[in-house]
Amino acid sequence: MRNELNISNKMDWITVMIYLAIMVLGWLNIYAAVFDPEANNTLFHFTTDFSQMPLQMKQLMFMTASLIIILAILIIDMRFYETFAYIIFGATMFLLVLVPFIGKEVGGNRAWLGIGSFGVQPSEFAKFVTALAVAKFIGSVGFRMDNLRNQIILLAMISVPLMLILLQKDTGTALVFTVFTLVFFREGMSPFLVIAGIVSAFIFVLALLVENEIYLYAGIGVLLLVTIFAGKKKLKRIAILTAGAIVVVGIIGSVDYVITNVLKPHQQNRVKALINPDSDPLGYGWNVTQSKIAIGSGGFIGKGFLNGTQTKFDFVPEQSTDFIFCTIGEEQGWVGSLLVISLFIALLLRVIFIAERQKNRFARAYGYSVACIFFFHFAVNIGMTIGLFPVIGIPLPFFSYGGSSLWAFTILLFILLKLDGHRGQVLARL
C-alpha cells in the first residue's frame, strides 16, 4: 500500500507535462473555435445550467473530471488491470451490443448511452478495454505470435469491437481497431501480413485514382511480363507471379464493387472527395475544402488567437471536435501546427520509450497499444483536415472537444503510467 501512495516519485513527469500541454492547448482552441465576437462569451463564462454552458467551460469540467479519473487510476492496484482485463472487455462488449437498442441517437449515430443530460460513448472506452485484453493475451504464459491459433484469437479480439462499432455506424472509431496490427507486428507477427495489407490499400487507392482501369490492367500485364523474363524462368516462379497479378487484378476489380455496393453513399463521397475534393467543392468535398482553406489561410504565423474567420464563422464543420486542428492552422499558422505536431510526436515516442522499458510483455504490449491508438487518431485526424485521408470522424486525442474521448484517452494513458510506475515490482516476463 505504501507503494501505491508513493507513486509520484516514479511517475513519468515528461509524459504528464506533454499530456497537460496538449490538453490546455486543445482547451484554448475549443474556445477559439466557438468564439463569437458578438456574443458574451469570455474564456471563463460560467452558467449554472450545464446545457447552456459554452463549450470551453464544459471542456474545463471534463478536464477537471479527468484529474479525478487519474487519481482513481493511480489509487487502484496495478494488478487489477491485468487481472480483470477479460472481464472488463466482456462487459464492454456487452454494452456495445446493447447500444444499438438502448442508446440515444446523436448526430446520426446511435453510439451514446445516456445518464441524465450526460452521455458516454462505450465505443470510446472499448479502445483501452481492448488494449488491456490484447495485452493480457499477448502477455500470457507461453504465448507465441507465430502460432496460427493465437493470431486468429487476436484478430477476433479486435474484430469483435470493430464489428460492433460498425453496427453503430461509427466507421471512424471502428477503424481505430485495425491499428492493433501494428502492435502485433511489434510483438512478432510476420511483417508480410502488414505489408500485404498496406499494398492492398495502395492498389485500392490507385484503382480509385486511375479513371480508366484498362491502363492499370495493361500496366500490371507489362510488369508481370518484365518480371518473368528478367528472372529465372522457373515454372513455380512464373506461377506465383501470375497468381499475384491475378490477385491484384481482383483487388482492382473489387474496388468498384466495394465502392458502389459496400460503402454507404456518404462514405463513397468521402472517398471520392479525397481523390478530388475540387470536383464538387460544395457537395461531399465541402468539409475538406473548407478545412484546407481555413488551415491554408493561416500562413506562416497565423492570424492570431481568436482572429480566425473560417472556423469562427462556421465555414469549417465540427470545428470544435473532429476539425479542431483547423483552428490551430488558421490562427497559429505553420508555427502553431509545428508545435502541435511536435507535441504529438513527442508523446508517441515517449510512450514507445516507456513501453520498451517495461519488464513484462503485458505492459509492453499495452504500451504499444496506447502508442498505436494515439498514432491512428493523430494521423487520421490531422490527415483528413489537410486532405491526405478521407474524412473519418475521429477526435484528436486530448485536443478535441468531448468528455468521453478525453476520459478514454486519459484512462488509456494513465493506466500505462501506473504500470510504468510499478515496473520494478513485476516479474520479468518478456
Next chain:
Amino acid sequence: MNEGRKEIIQIVFIGIGIIFLIKLFFIQVLDRRYAQLANSNAILKETEYPFRGLIYDRNEKLLVYNSPEYDLYVIKKEILRFDSAKFCKVFSMTREELQGKFKELKTRKEYSPVKQTVFLRQLSTIDFARIQEHIDEFPGFYIQPRTTRAYTTKALANAVGYVSEISKSQLERDTTKIYRQRDYLGQSGIESQYENILSGKRGMRFKLRNVDGVEKGSLEGGKYDTLSVPGKNITTTIDIDLQQYGELLFNGKVGSLVALEPATGEILAMVSGPSYDPTLLTGRKFSSNFMLVSSDTTKPLFTRPLMAMYPPGSIFKIVQTLIGLQEGVFNYDTRFACDKTLVNCHNHPNPANLFGAIQYSCNPYFQQAFRRIINQNKSPNTFTDSSIGLDNWREYVKRFGLGSPLGVDLPSEKGGQMPGSKLYDRIYGEGRWKYSTIYSLSIGQGEMLITPVQMANMAAIMANKGYYYTPHLVKSIAGEASDRIKKRNETGIDTAYFSFVRNAMSAAIYGTAPRAIIPGINICGKTGTAENPQGNDHSVFMAFAPKENPKIAIAVYVENAGWGGRAAASIASLVIEKYLTGEIKRQTLEAYVLKGDFQDQVARAIKNQPTPQLVNLQE
C-alpha cells in the same frame, strides 16, 4: 527475433509527422490561394450603388429621377431545401423557366456556387412586395435594392437619353476601370454626355459573415469601407411645358422642332418625332422593349434635331441674301426677273426687288443672285471662277454654323453638308463644273444638307443680328452654372443687312405663311418647301419673335408634309405663342395641326402655286 521493429514503428510515427509538416508548409506558406479563398468565404463585399443625379428643366421641374428596383441574388451552395413548386408560384415562373435559369447560371463565366450571382434582375416594387413576404422560405436567395431611372414625363426622351447596364464591349473599352459588370451607363442623350457627372461614385462595404451568410460586423471596423457619392443633379435649359406642347403638336408626324433662346443659345425645346416612352427602356423588360423600339421603322431612337440632315429649302435664301449684300454683288434695289426656265416659282409681283424676293420666296431671283456671288470674274476661266466663288461663299456659310457640328452638348451631333469645290471636283472632276451645275444651292437644295438645330441657330442669328451662342442643353450642374464655353460666334456680316433681312422676314409671314401670324406679336419667319425626290416635299419653317426683343428662335421641319407655310409654320407659330403668352388663343389652328392632314387633295393639286387666300393677302 523482433529486432528493429521498435525502430520501424518510430520511423513510421516520425515520418507521418514530417509528411504533415511538409504538406502544411505547402498549403499554409507556399500556396497563397487559400488565403484568398478564405477572404471570399468570410468577407462579403457589398456594393453601395450611388444615386444617379436627377435631371430638371429650366424652371427646376423634375424630369428624371430614380425609383427603386430589386435584384434577386442567389448563392447556390446556400440553397438547402428548395420547394420549386412554391418558388415558381411566388416568382411567377414556369418550371421550365426555372430550370432554364439554373442551367443558364452555370454557363456564366463568372459563376461560382459560393458567390452571389444575379438570379432575377430588376424586379419591380410590386414584384418585390410579393416576394419579400416569402424570401425567408428560400434560403440562399437575397434581394438587393438598386435604383433605376424613372420619368415624370414621356417628353424629351431623345434628348435625355436612356440608361442601361454596361455592355460587354463597353466594359472592355472602359480604360478607366471604373465600371464593373451590371453597372448602369448612360447610353444616349444627356445621360451619356454627362455620364461622369450623373453617375456618382460607387461605395463598397466589407462585411464579415458566417457560413449562413449572416453578417458579423464590418471588416476591421470599417477601415476599408468607402461611402457612395451620389451623382450631381443637372438643370437643363429645356422648358418642359413647351417641350410637351411641341411633342403634342408633333403627334403622328415625322420631323424636328428646335427652339432656342437667342440671347444665350439655350435650347428651350427639342422635339424629335416620332419619339418613344422613356419608361419602356427601364427595368426588367429593357431588352425586349429595346428590340421593339430600335427595330421600329420610324426610328424613334434617332435624335432627329441633331442627326437628321435635310436640304433646308427656301429658308436658306436668307443666308444667300446676307452673303450677297456683304459681298456687295447686289443691293436692296437689285431686281431679277422671275424667269421660271431653271427653277419654278409662284405668281407674285414681277420683277421683284430683294425685299420682295424674300417676302414671296422667289426662286428665279435667288438663282440669279447666287450666280453673282459665285461668279465674280476673279478668273477668266468660268470653271475656275465658279470654284473660287463657291469656296468663298462656303467660308461665309460656315460662319453661320452650317456644314459642321455646332458643338451641342449631346452625343452624335451631325454637321450636315456644305459643298465646296472639293466635293464637286470629286463628283464631276476638276474644271468640269461651273455655276450652272450647282445652281440648286441657291435655293437651299442640291448637295446642301443641314440639321434642324442648325436651322434654329440660323433663326437665332437673325434674332441677334449677326451672332450666336452655341446651342446647349445644360444650364447648371449641382446648382453651379455649366462651365461650357459660351463663346459668342460672329458671322462677320454688317448688322444693317440683318435689319433689312429681319424686315423682309417679318413681311414674309404675310407673303408665304399667314398661318404663322400671331395677333399682337411681331413674328419674323421664312418658309421652305424642301424638294424630296423620294416622296412628298418636306415642310420647313424658321422664325423668331418678338421682332423687337427676340425671346425665342425656332426651326420646324416636318417630313413629307408639303408646303412650309402649312405644317411647319403652324407648329412653329403655336409654339411661339405658347412660349410668349403661355396660352393658345388660336384653337382652330391648333386643331388643324393636331388633325395633321397637310396633304389634302387641294394641297397636292395646288403645290407650287400660291393659294387664292395668299394672293388676296398680298393686295
